[in-house]
Amino acid sequence: MQDHPTPEKILQTGMAFWASKTLLSAVEMGIFTELSRGPASLDSLSERLGLHPRSAHDFLDALLALGFLKREGGRYSNTLETDLFLDRNKPSYIGGILEMANHRLYPFWADLTEALRTGQPQNECKTGGAGLFETLYADPARLKEFLSAMTGVSHASNTVIARLFPWKDYQTFIDVGTAQGDLAVQIALANPHLRGVGFDLPEVAPIFQQYTAAMSVADRLTFMPGDFFKHDLPKADVVLMGHILHDWDLPTKKMLIRKAFEAIPAGGALIVYETIIDDDRSQNAFGLMMSLNMLIETPGGFDYTGVDCKAWMSEAGFSITRVEPLTGPDSMVIGIK
Ligand SMILES: C[S@@+](CC[C@H](N)C(=O)[O-])C[C@H]1O[C@@H](n2cnc3c(N)ncnc32)[C@H](O)[C@@H]1O
Numbered sequence: 499m500q501d502h503p504t505p506e507k508i509l510q511t512g513m514a515f516w517a518s519k520t521l522l523s524a525v526e527m528g529i530f531t532e533l534s535r536g537p538a539s540l541d542s543l544s545e546r547l548g549l550h551p552r553s554a555h556d557f558l559d560a561l562l563a564l565g566f567l568k569r570e571g572g573r574y575s576n577t578l579e580t581d582l583f584l585d586r587n588k589p590s591y592i593g594g595i596l597e598m599a600n601h602r603l604y605p606f607w608a609d610l611t612e613a614l615r616t617g618q619p620q621n622e623c624k625t626g627g628a629g630l631f632e633t634l635y636a637d638p639a640r641l642k643e644f645l646s647a648m649t650g651v652s653h654a655s656n657t658v659i660a661r662l663f664p665w666k667d668y669q670t671f672i673d674v675g676t677a678q679g680d681l682a683v684q685i686a687l688a689n690p691h692l693r694g695v696g697f698d699l700p701e702v703a704p705i706f707q708q709y710t711a712a713m714s715v716a717d718r719l720t721f722m723p724g725d726f727f728k729h730d731l732p733k734a735d736v737v738l739m740g741h742i743l744h745d746w747d748l749p750t751k752k753m754l755i756r757k758a759f760e761a762i763p764a765g766g767a768l769i770v771y772e773t774i775i776d777d778d779r780s781q782n783a784f785g786l787m788m789s790l791n792m793l794i795e796t797p798g799g800f801d802y803t804g805v806d807c808k809a810w811m812s813e814a815g816f817s818i819t820r821v822e823p824l825t826g827p828d829s830m831v832i833g834i835k
Contacts, residue, residue: 520560522600525593529561530576530584537573589712592653594646601643606794613793620794630745630796635701645705648677652740655771655824656681659738660688662822663769663832668735672697672761674726674754675742679706679719685738686715695732697722726754731761741772743807744788747798752810755833759814762835768811771830774821775803784827807831 524530527547532538538546544554558574561567566584568575576585583592602621609620618624622633635641659681669692673682676696686694696706700723710716722732731737737758743751758768773785785801792799804821808831811819816833823829 517564520564521566522596522604524561525584525596526600528586530580531586533574533576534581534585537575539573543574592650594643595650598643598647610794619797631699635699641701642705645678645702649680653680655828656684658824659769659771659830660684665689665692670734671736671738672732672734673738674731675739676706677702678709681738681740682719683710683713683715686718693718695720695722695734697724697731699725726757731757733761735762736767736769737761738769743770744772744792744801745796745799755810755814759816759835764835766835768833769830770807771824771828773801773827774829774831775801777803777805779803782827804829804831
């Protein structure tokens with residue numbers, strides 16, 4: 499028997515930005531950081547956060563109904579998840595990506611239709627001139643927000659890569675476009691025999707160094723400033739590229755894979771990871787929308803399937819290639835030289 503059609507999914511998706519923006523504003527106002535100090539009443543929270551009396555009750559109860567707060571005896575508190583992941587004072591904080599979504603992506607996505615019609619970015623680069631990274635890095639606050647956002651989006655898969663890949667067979671690695679360095683940090687923490695290099699634009703150095711020192715692995719991780727358009731990649735047993743290839747057009751993707759091939763010895767590995775789209779391009783909705791995000795953020799970037807990436811790796815000379823799922827919409831594509 500055929501299911502009776504209902505408009506529920508259409509309406510839920512069409513109005514999903516309500517839930518999204520409610521959570522993003524809560525992160526912006528620091529509700530979860532405030533509540534990590536202990537449960538609080540409506541009046542006390544309103545005063546501490548500067549909520550208008552007209553909004554406070556509905557805003558906090560909406561967060562409760564969405565599953566991001568609890569309420570007992572009239573006092574609000576964090577859930578297990580919001581306390582762990584959205585308290586700015588905890589190392590497990592992943593709100594950086596939500597802060598960036600709130601400040602940048604949310605307004606830029608309002609112009610998705612224009613991007614769909616013109617194929618042009620809709621972010622700070624909309625008016626032409628500098629590229630995404632130059633624009634982001636010209637402002638230290640935006641740079642810091644972007645790099646910590648990268649940790650937020652990557653952390654869960656970073657910990658899986660650190661455990662899943664057979665690291666015991668290798669001694670050195672280089673993380674290309676390392677940002678704050680969380681992938682390098684997680685690999686170093688889980689594999690005390692390894693030494694690694696974080697390779698990125700020079701502006702990133704202090705933020706990488708601060709993070710690796712705070713995570714107590716600075717003695718095994720070095721920052722190497724460089725530009726992968728101008729420089730070869732330093733030699734290592736394993737090259738990693740997390741959320742790098744999707745930023746660029748096809749010739750640049752292939753150039754980066756070739757540079758990785760040249761940087762590793764026979765038997766060495768390239769690990770490419772991001773929201774790899776399923777080969778049928780029908781399941782990984784987040785990966786497909788990530789590709790739309792690259793439309794908004796970059797002049798030529800796009801996400802791709804495991805089959806696509808394996809073909810580019812084979813073309814560069816890799817003899818064995820495979821795809822392994824990580825967390826949520828993420829997978830890694832491994833090429834062995
Ligand atoms: C989307 S972020 C990915 C960060 C991190 N790998 C992750 O997965 O969370 C892209 C990174 O590439 C770096 N990058 C951009 N252009 C670069 C270039 N020409 N040379 C080296 N790194 C570059 C950026 O600074 C940024 O850290």
